Amino acid sequence: MVASRKRLIGDSFGWPQGVLTFSLVISVSVGAVVSGLALRENSKAQLNAQVAGGQAGLSWTDTEVSGLTYLDKDLRGTTAQGASIENVDFQGSDLSSSDFRFARFENVNFSGTSLCAVDFRGADLSGAEFLDQAADVNFLLYDQDTTFPEGYDISVVRGPLDTERVNLLYSCSTGTTQLMQLSEEEGT
Amino acid sequence: MKGARRGPRWPARHWLPQVLASGLLLVLASVVIASANDPKSLPRHYSDVSGTLSSTGVIIEDLQLCGCWTGLNGQSQKKVKFKITNNTTDTWVYLEGGPNSHVHLVVSYADSFRPVLKMPNPDAGTSQVWLPPAGTPPNTQVKAADEIREVDPIAIEAPALVTELGVEQGWTAWLLPANPAGIVQRDPHRSNMVTFPTMVGQEWLAPGESYYDDRLGFGDWVFYLPLPPEAEWMATSDMMPTTSLESAQTDKSYKILGVAIVDDDGRLLGFAPVPPETVWSSASDF
Numbered sequence: 001m002v003a004s005r006k007r008l009i010g011d012s013f014g015w016p017q018g019v020l021t022f023s024l025v026i027s028v029s030v031g032a033v034v035s036g037l038a039l040r041e042n043s044k045a046q047l048n049a050q051v052a053g054g055q056a057g058l059s060w061t062d063t064e065v066s067g068l069t070y071l072d073k074d075l076r077g078t079t080a081q082g083a084s085i086e087n088v089d090f091q092g093s094d095l096s097s098s099d100f101r102f103a104r105f106e107n108v109n110f111s112g113t114s115l116c117a118v119d120f121r122g123a124d125l126s127g128a129e130f131l132d133q134a135a136d137v138n139f140l141l142y143d144q145d146t147t148f149p150e151g152y153d154i155s156v157v158r159g160p161l162d163t164e165r166v167n168l169l170y171s172c173s174t175g176t177t178q179l180m181q182l183s184e185e186e187g188t
Numbered sequence: 189m190k191g192a193r194r195g196p197r198w199p200a201r202h203w204l205p206q207v208l209a210s211g212l213l214l215v216l217a218s219v220v221i222a223s224a225n226d227p228k229s230l231p232r233h234y235s236d237v238s239g240t241l242s243s244t245g246v247i248i249e250d251l252q253l254c255g256c257w258t259g260l261n262g263q264s265q266k267k268v269k270f271k272i273t274n275n276t277t278d279t280w281v282y283l284e285g286g287p288n289s290h291v292h293l294v295v296s297y298a299d300s301f302r303p304v305l306k307m308p309n310p311d312a313g314t315s316q317v318w319l320p321p322a323g324t325p326p327n328t329q330v331k332a333a334d335e336i337r338e339v340d341p342i343a344i345e346a347p348a349l350v351t352e353l354g355v356e357q358g359w360t361a362w363l364l365p366a367n368p369a370g371i372v373q374r375d376p377h378r379s380n381m382v383t384f385p386t387m388v389g390q391e392w393l394a395p396g397e398s399y400y401d402d403r404l405g406f407g408d409w410v411f412y413l414p415l416p417p418e419a420e421w422m423a424t425s426d427m428m429p430t431t432s433l434e435s436a437q438t439d440k441s442y443k444i445l446g447v448a449i450v451d452d453d454g455r456l457l458g459f460a461p462v463p464p465e466t467v468w469s470s471a472s473d474f
Contacts (some may be wrong), residue, residue: 007207048207105193135190138463139461139463165439165443166354166356167356168354168461168464169241169352169353169354169445169446169461170463171461172251173245174247175242175243175247175458176242177242177459177460177461179242179352179353179354
C-alpha cells in the first residue's frame with residue numbers, strides 16, 4: 001500500500017517544493033512583507049479552489065510528510081491513506097471527514113483539531129501529540145488495528161467500528177447529516 | 189299467528205331512517221370498541237415519511253445513545269438524551285412518547301424481519317414504583333404498566349430518504365416510537381428490576397422553543413428495540429444495561445441510524461445520526 005510513497009517536506013504550508021521555490025522568487029522580488037501576504041492569499045486561494053471543486057483538504061495518500069505547520073486551517077476532507085506524517089502541527093485546524101486509514105503519525109499535534117468523522121482505521125497514532133485535546137472526536141472511526149497514544153482515554157471516542165457496514169451516517173455540524181462510504185459495496 | 193302479523197305496522201318512510209341511523213351508530217360503536225381493544229389498531233396519520241435528513245425545522249444536538257442491549261419481550265432497551273430546538277413557525281412537536289410519538293429511533297433491519305414493538309400500556313393499569321438512589325433517574329416515582337401493547341412501526345419507503353439514510357440492499361429502515369413518559373415495566377424474573385423510563389418535562393414543544401434537561405435520567409427518551417430471533421439472546425442475558433456488545437455484533441441484526449422527529453402528517457422535521465454503539469456510553473451516565 002505504501003510502496004510508492006511520495007515525499008513532501010516543507011516548513012510552512014506544506015506546498016510542493018516547486019511551489020515553495022516559486023514563492024521564494026516572488027518573495028525576493030517584492031519583499032518579505034508582501035511575500036508573506038501573498039503566501040497567505042495564495043494558500044487561501046488554493047484551499048478555496050479545492051472547496052469550490054468539492055475537494056477540500058490535503059492530498060497525501062501514500063506520502064511521507066514532515067515539518068509542516070497548519071494552524072487554524074480548513075483541511076476538511078484530507079485524504080492521507082497510508083501516509084507517514086512526522087513533525088506536523090494541525091493545531092486548531094479542521095480535519096473533519098478526512099481519511100487517515102493506515103497512516104502513521106509521529107510528533108503530530110492535534111491540539112484543538114476537529115477530528116469529527118475522521119477515519120483512523122488501521123492507523124498508528126502512538127506518536128500523536130495532544131490527541132486528548134482534540135476539539136471534536138464525534139464519529140471518529142477506529143478499529144482493532146488502530147494504535148492510540150499510551151495513556152489515551154479511549155472512552156472519549158465512540159466505536160470501534162469493527163463492522164461490515166457499507167456506510168455510516170454522521171454529522172459534524174448541527175442539522176447536517178452526511179453519508180460516509182466505508183466499503184466498495186453499494187447501498188441501495 | 190295471523191293476527192299477530194296483522195298488528196300495527198309503521199309505514200316504511202317512518203322506520204327506515206331510524207333503522208339506518210341505528211345501524212350507523214352500531215358501526216361507529218364497533219369501530220371505537222375495536223380501536224380500544226386491538227393493540228395493533230392504533231392508527232398513524234401517515235403511511236410513509238417525507239422530507240430530508242438535513243432539515244433545519246427541528247434541530248437535535250448533543251445526542252447520546254446508551255450502550256445497553258438487555259430488555260424484555262425479546263427487545264433491547266435504548267435510551268437517548270439530546271437537546272431539541274423547534275425552529276418551525278407553525279408546527280408543535282409532541283415530546284412525550286407512546287404509539288403516536290413524534291420522537292422516533294430510526295433502525296434498519298434485514299427484510300427477513302418485520303419488527304413489531306411491544307411497549308408498556310399505561311391504559312391497562314399501572315402500579316407505583318420508586319426508583320432507588322442508584323436508579324436513572326434516582327429517587328423518582330414512576331409507574332409500572334401491568335400490560336404491554338403491540339405497535340407496528342412505520343417503514344421508511346420514500347426513495348429519496350432511503351438513499352439519504354444509506355439503507356443497504358435487502359434492508360429496510362423503520363421508525364420506532366419512544367415509550368410513554370414515566371412508564372416502566374417490571375422484570376418478571378427480578379422483582380426489583382424495571383426498565384428505564386422516558387422522562388420528559390414537557391408534553392409539547394412550541395415553535396421557537398428548546399428543551400433539554402441535564403439532570404441524570406431526565407430529558408431522556410427510552411425505546412424498546414425489537415430483536416430478530418437470532419439476536420434475542422442479547423435481551424435475555426441480564427437486565428444490567430451494560431454488556432460487552434459492540435457494533436460489530438449488533439450490525440448483523442440491526443443498525444441504529446439516528447433519532448428522527450416526524451409529525452402527524454409523516455413529515456420529517458429533524459434528524460440526527462448516532463455513532464456506532466459502544467460499551468463506553470453507559471446508561472447510568474445520563
